[in-house]
Amino acid sequence: MSTHDEIDGTSPGAGEHAVRGGVTGPGGFRASGVAAGIKQGSSADLALVVNDGPRREAAGLFTTNKVKAAPVLWSEQVLRERRLHAVVLNSGGANACTGPEGFQDTHATAEKVAEELGIGAIDVAVCSTGLIGQRLPMDAVRSGVPVAVAGLADSERAATDAATAVLTTDTGPKQAFREHGAGFSVGGMVKGAGMIAPNLATMLAVVTTDAVVDGDTLNAALRQAAGTTFERLDVDGGTSTNDTVLLLSSGASGVAPEAGELTELLTETCNDLVRQLQYDAEGATKAVDITVRGTLRESDAVHLARLVAEDNLVCTALFGSDPNWGRIAMAVGRSDVEMDAHRMEIAANGVTLYSEGTPVVDRSEVDLSGREIEIVIDLGLGEHETTVLTTDLSHGYVEENSAYSS
């Protein structure tokens, strides 16, 4: 049984470190996280999430990068059956660019988990994160798996242990949980400190639900939810070699929601996880929402919002709390998207700074000193709109990324 009645922090003993729930929130799931010795030192580095059923539909999304890590190649294959019994995740090594031997290591990891659980390897997905180009210490993995299996539990602590074991440069575990009035729930965990940061900040997410749902519906729900959550976070421009989002359903609630209800609860949960990624992004001192509206196509809005989110000059200005809309105008103007600079409007934290080709108010009238910043760019051409979440570009980002692996 899950313990999700404690998760919203209303339980007496929740204290100041109240957990927000996670993959064991929905019924039918157990998890664990252990220190297997994959990383140097004694930190946790191996996590398991097991679906005890009764159903085992699953769906997955994987990196679009052409350089795919061995665990991504394996898990993509496994997910073709739209069915998963377990997911094994490790930090301490991405197992990317490691050749056929690396793929054998992934396969061996799945085999070991399957053996310990008494299931088939084809029902075990594998996720890895860490440095590219180094083989995993397979002795550590092999000896760690039985310990992780022995530690499986449906408790909040078990979920947090799993969410902790996958961390790299993240400052803490990231979990979410949502219950629907109809009696089903969605929980999840995620790690990552950027959508793109292959050596240290691969995004791995495992989301669970106890809803009764067929594979096609589950797959469609994941794609729809990810489209407005995971795919709208852009810290530094792309996807790593290892990015993976997995959704597992146990059917343990006995409740079969309508597709729309499931998608909505899933989107809320994923949105919660993405906000946690945004706030914990490498070196970030600002959580920045870039909204582009008034475009002729939604794809134009997404393209422009990403262009602004990825612009180093915009992001360093925001680090300095500087409402430097000129840099925003420049970033937008770089694109191929149809636009008219004289119809464009730019606003920051609710104050319009640029309109009809000229400045509107002095920049000193906008206060960007707080943690949250909202930028709105209106092209004034159409009805489409999107919001991309990003962060500032800080000394902390440069520090973490220049010093991490040296």
Added chain:
Amino acid sequence: MSTHDEIDGTSPGAGEHAVRGGVTGPGGFRASGVAAGIKQGSSADLALVVNDGPRREAAGLFTTNKVKAAPVLWSEQVLRERRLHAVVLNSGGANACTGPEGFQDTHATAEKVAEELGIGAIDVAVCSTGLIGQRLPMDAVRSGVPVAVAGLADSERAATDAATAVLTTDTGPKQAFREHGAGFSVGGMVKGAGMIAPNLATMLAVVTTDAVVDGDTLNAALRQAAGTTFERLDVDGGTSTNDTVLLLSSGASGVAPEAGELTELLTETCNDLVRQLQYDAEGATKAVDITVRGTLRESDAVHLARLVAEDNLVCTALFGSDPNWGRIAMAVGRSDVEMDAHRMEIAANGVTLYSEGTPVVDRSEVDLSGREIEIVIDLGLGEHETTVLTTDLSHGYVEENSAYSS
């Protein structure tokens, strides 16, 4: 008369601060740089370059950004005649996003220069650099122009004054000069600390030649030379609202070179200027050459080299002198370019790190501690190749760009 016999530093009085020549190197050109009070304080902020002929063919390249500053709109118009008598440049204000009034300011600046020189405004190009979205102090511009005209000279000092007056965050003037055995020469000046940095690092270049050359040939030579020089520098991803490259020919040498000879000397001069931009880029501690070869199309090589050059994770790793080829593989894999990760090879400073899908040597065998870094990525698919020049992403970059305008 020009003084280019002194320029290579062989003149007795050159001393340790030997100038490398500039726009007054070729015969037929005068220049000046003065403090007009456009910037706060007493630094130089207004430059003039005047072509005394006998010929006045000219060509220009302008930003592809859709948000174009008033001086770009004006100068594009002026250049349609492929003829220029003078160029006036100012730092202390980009005159971008300033509406119809800003365009009138540019026009008034050209008119004032024309009036002082006794020529037509249509023969005067205008270039501006500085903060976007603020009107220029036109009183300062109007009172500065006569002073600049009075100071016009064909000396090295005059060229250096002009090259200095256009600087923003640059640490010093950037000039180049090349002579051809056939008796003509090319000189130039450039400012910029990034291809994209609209508030502070617009790239402005003025290049002069005393060759006798018709407008079409001049235009073709500029496009060809820029294609392998200015357009192959990518510090942080794009083009500003004000980027401008102007080429003026005086015919004063009386020598009419073959098109290929002119293009070659022009390319050498532009390459010299671009290297100076690379070394003086904001906060840069490394000069990084990214070569991509073995692609099916040249455009693929350019696209991939730019993707790597713009990748924050690659550039922060290089700041840390870390041969983190995994980040390079990830950056390349993000593109839509046809590739096979197993055929790709990655080398740094001559050492192959990744080949046939696996690491080749340990990263510790590559030394990136020096200022110059060469990255070579071979896709192993075709015959095309290009090199893009970039820099690392350092604390200095974040510092300059977060603190500059606040």
